[in-house]
Amino acid sequence: MPSSTILGPDLPNIPWEPRPAGSHDVVWRYSRNPVIPRDIIPCSNSVFNSAVVPFGAGFAGVFRVDDTTRNMRIHNGRSRDGFTFEIDPEPIAWHCDDPEIGRFVESYDPRVVAVEGRYYITWCNNYHGYTIGLGYTDDFNTFHQLENSFLPYNRNGVLFPRKINGKYAMLSRPSDTGHTPFGDIFYSTSPDLIHWGCHRHVMAPKRGPVTWQCTKIGAGPVPIETTEGWLLIYHGVLTSCNGFVYHMGAALLDRDHPWKVLYRTRPYLLNPRMTYECVGDVPNVVFPCAALADAATGRIAVYYGCADTVTGLAFMQVDELLDFIKRNSEV
Numbered sequence: 001m002p003s004s005t006i007l008g009p010d011l012p013n014i015p016w017e018p019r020p021a022g023s024h025d026v027v028w029r030y031s032r033n034p035v036i037p038r039d040i041i042p043c044s045n046s047v048f049n050s051a052v053v054p055f056g057a058g059f060a061g062v063f064r065v066d067d068t069t070r071n072m073r074i075h076n077g078r079s080r081d082g083f084t085f086e087i088d089p090e091p092i093a094w095h096c097d098d099p100e101i102g103r104f105v106e107s108y109d110p111r112v113v114a115v116e117g118r119y120y121i122t123w124c125n126n127y128h129g130y131t132i133g134l135g136y137t138d139d140f141n142t143f144h145q146l147e148n149s150f151l152p153y154n155r156n157g158v159l160f161p162r163k164i165n166g167k168y169a170m171l172s173r174p175s176d177t178g179h180t181p182f183g184d185i186f187y188s189t190s191p192d193l194i195h196w197g198c199h200r201h202v203m204a205p206k207r208g209p210v211t212w213q214c215t216k217i218g219a220g221p222v223p224i225e226t227t228e229g230w231l232l233i234y235h236g237v238l239t240s241c242n243g244f245v246y247h248m249g250a251a252l253l254d255r256d257h258p259w260k261v262l263y264r265t266r267p268y269l270l271n272p273r274m275t276y277e278c279v280g281d282v283p284n285v286v287f288p289c290a291a292l293a294d295a296a297t298g299r300i301a302v303y304y305g306c307a308d309t310v311t312g313l314a315f316m317q318v319d320e321l322l323d324f325i326k327r328n329s330e331v
């Protein structure tokens with residue numbers, strides 16, 4: 001199906017599977033999920049909440065691996081087709097100009113984005129408390145760590161794929177020391193990727209009656225630029241009597257003023273309902289962290305963590321998704 005909605009490159013080789021016969025869902029799962037198993041490398045307890053980008057003739061990525069001591073680390077990896085992955089057995093060894101920056105003790109939930117030809121990685125970095133780590137690579141071989149973007153406590157840092165109004169731009173979610181029971185998405189800008197400021201509020205959880213996004217929300221994959229605005233896929237959390245339940249939803253943000261929400265899904269797009277999403281180290285979690293989008297066809301493939309244990313893949317068509325968001329919106 002041709003589309004002219006995505007303002008980005010043509011990526012004819014992204015992973016894809018048509019919507020199953022008889023389904024009318026706007027988002028559908030890869031039939032062979034989980035696409036990345038928990039034991040893909042010898043030291044891994046689980047591989048989830050991971051990021052994949054186009055690189056060379058295929059794909060590269062940064063993967064959350066919790067090891068068998070249950071330490072949270074991020075690893076480099078690659079794939080020819082977006083379905084089958086090779087992940088380095090050791091975590092990324094960062095090069096830091098100031099060794100102090102490297103004195104973090106945990107890293108998890110990476111996102112990766114190409115900005116001006118360089119691949120930037122953001123992640124949740126435990127440097128005297130959880131904050132947003134930032135680094136880059138040109139070749140998925142050598143990795144350089146930059147200054148942490150914010151003071152603790154903050155999570156879900158997601159860079160936009162280009163400067164907006166002349167500044168680098170990032171979404172994040174200020175939080176607390178633990179399993180934060182609140183959280184709004186904010187927008188911040190930087191002239192140099194080191195100093196961040198001009199913070200703007202983007203979205204709050206939907207409080208009042210219980211909804212899938214009533215406890216906290218956080219940005220997911222890098223926003224996709226479309227003719228209608230920035231397509232932001234995000235997670236929303238509900239607190240049940242058994243704990244948090246993580247869902248996937250989407251919003252459209254203004255292209256020039258991305259802290260302005262134009263549309264936002266009232267129903268979720270994906271919720272934990274397959275066994276691999278409901279059973280695992282943390283049950284009932286779908287946690288999107290990366291999207292591959294083909295401008296020519298409007299196809300989007302999203303990688304999402306499942307039950308904090310394995311990685312899933314889901315598909316959608318941009319025009320159907322934007323239509324769904326607009327028809328089912330409550331800002």
Ligand code: BMA
Pocket residue numbers: 049108109179180246282285287305308
């Ligand atoms: C969040 C993060 C995610 C995790 C989710 C569910 O606070 O820690 O990495 O997937 O909780 O446990």
